[in-house]
Amino acid sequence: MRAIVGTSVEEAVRWLRQGEPVALPTETVYGLAAPLSKESAIRKIYAYKQRPAHNPLIVHVLGVESLQAIAEVTPLVQRLAERFWPGPLTFVLKKKPSVPDIVTAGQASVAVRCPSSPIFRDVLTAIQEPLVAPSANRFQQVSPTTAAHVMNNMGDVLSYILDGGACPLGLESTIVSLLDECRPMLLRDGPISWEVLQDFLKIPVGRSNAVVAEKMPHLAPGLYKRHYSPKTPLYWVDCLSTFAPSSDEERKIFQEQSVHVFLFPPLRSLQPCERVLSPWGNLEEAAANLFACLQALDEEHWRSIWIESAPQQGLGRAINDRLSRAAYVDLRKNQCP
16 A cells, blocks of 8 residues: 545545544644544554554644643643744643543643644644644654655555645654643753743743653653664764764764765855755754755665754754754764753
């Protein structure tokens, strides 16, 4: 079986109602969706992705009204939703009995967000219930930001991929735990930065260590030490323009059939083995292009990928978080926490 790629919301909804997971575009990455009420379809998501059962899923809703049916909505949740929803901010909240345990890895909390993607919202409106939707890729591999990425990675098991073009943000949502109203905790960096959340809330927002035990239930997805990984070994450095291999073996790997990925254009002409995430020199463009670049380089069959860090602030934290989990070897000297 090969997936059908199309642009029909009606067709996507038809497959979802039949209990078949469907790949849908969001503003962050493509998600593999199933209705919250169809546990058999949710089990297919875990099977298709080869995802461990202790790794929970994010539930997608149209807004606060539909959120109230599945989680406890406090004044703090209401305030954050009014500011950042629809958008790439996921809340971890105390769940209600309507949420199946398979979605939450048996925990009393649920991760929920309200996507801004018009196509995803059209599907939510048509199907009239929340959708679970982890990224539409196999477990721990690079997240897809186009329908073609989904087809290359999961086209052999899916029935339908709703093509909405390239995802504009290109990185998964920010995740914040609101289980303790007095101490919000950032669990995963994303498009809405830790600095922005702190500035809006006017109270301290904690940061988790972002690495959890492999076989323990997680509060939210994306917390594995190894994640978002291309098939090609990825080496992470501070700055490619000044990087110097420290051993003969390292020099050999760096020079032989390797591709070098700059955050912004270097002050010289690019070589054939070099790529740039943001030709215009801004972090938003670099973030949007990161996963697409790694997907493309995997198809080019390099022996290794060498990529440099982003500034450890704002959106740069989210880029570095993904690189920290994708990296085969971390060769940075000024390693950031």
